[in-house]
């Protein structure tokens with residue numbers, strides 16, 4: 581495959597126009613949209629408007645006039661369209677960690693009300709740590725007789741569900757390896773054992789089709805600052821299937837989750853629907869950015885987007901093999917395309933140095949301990965030529981042994 585072939589792929593890319601909507605960094609190849617998505621031009625303009633007009637001039641009246649008060653719901657519905665959820669089940673708020681707390685509490689409460697004596701939250705050793713930390717925190721708070729974390733290997737998750745399992749907590753795409761599990765199959769199998777499922781969609785939402793309703797998911801959480809491009813620390817989302825709304829409750833019972841927050845009554849009475857997952861006042865600047873960023877997904881066919889994402893990865897790996905780098909960088913992401921997320925991870929002895937040397941050359945990838953380098957492919961704005969450039973720089977770094985530079989002996993706080 582040569583540069584002409586790569587340019588040919590760009591010329592028939594159905595998402596080539598979408599790239600124009602993003603304000604991409606100058607002279608850089610950005611392959612880290614799985615950590616922090618790029619900014620759309622519209623978001624920059626929208627924030628200016630929110631600051632200069634809504635905040636500065638209209639101030640408090642903006643809660644009604646500019647509908648600030650309904651942003652968690654309206655942004656939630658935009659996200660719902662991307663994750664296969666019918667209306668009134670998805671809301672935008674807080675971080676994944678906080679939303680996990682709420683989802684776990686809600687699911688454990690449902691399990692407990694069924695009187696089944698189930699107390700196990702089953703997850704995988706390699707899950708994203710915050711997911712596990714949140715279970716540990718709840719466990720410490722309510723006691724192990726009500727919440728006990730059990731960790732198993734990823735490939736054993738389904739088989740390990742039993743009559744003690746209250747909740748299966750699974751991340752669809754593994755953040756280190758990019759391995760995608762079969763969510764539908766996991767949910768069906770967990771349900772057959774009487775367990776509920778919480779899905780973490782941090783590396784799925786905006787990168788591939790998700791079908792929460794069709795899969796009969798119970799709860800889900802996800803991120804808006806990765807593939808949804810909502811901005812650093814942008815609020816996350818939480819989904820709860822409608823069938824659980826009557827039976828669920830969550831203990832972060834702040835006033836925004838109240839049935840009538842502006843009655844200011846002393847007793848908490850939860851809102852009836854997904855709104856009861858809200859806690860406090862949303863950050864309007866952050867939420868406005870997500871709202872605007874989601875416009876880039878209007879009329880996007882997620883199946884086609886997924887196809888491009890897989891193709892970007894395939895071209896990347898092909899070029900890497902063509903450059904005879906396949907023997908030193910060992911692919912740890914699955915070989916089969918349907919088992920992949922939207923990233924490729926490689927094991928390499930000097931992964932940290934390699935990553936830093938690439939960044940020096942304007943190719944932005946990231947490092948994950950102990951020795952993985954991750955390349956994230958964001959099909960809305962990455963081009964095939966991006967991939968070509970990345971491999972060109974990769975070849976030069978390794979040839980010149982730039983990854984061995986003593987400067988890379990110590991690590992930054994954020995890798």
Ligand SMILES: *Cc1c(COP(=O)(O)O)cnc(C)c1O
Nearest residue numbers: 675676677708710751755780782
């Ligand atoms: C990025 C990520 C998170 C982030 O959690 P926050 O609380 O929003 O910081 C959680 N889970 C997974 C799997 C992630 O990849």
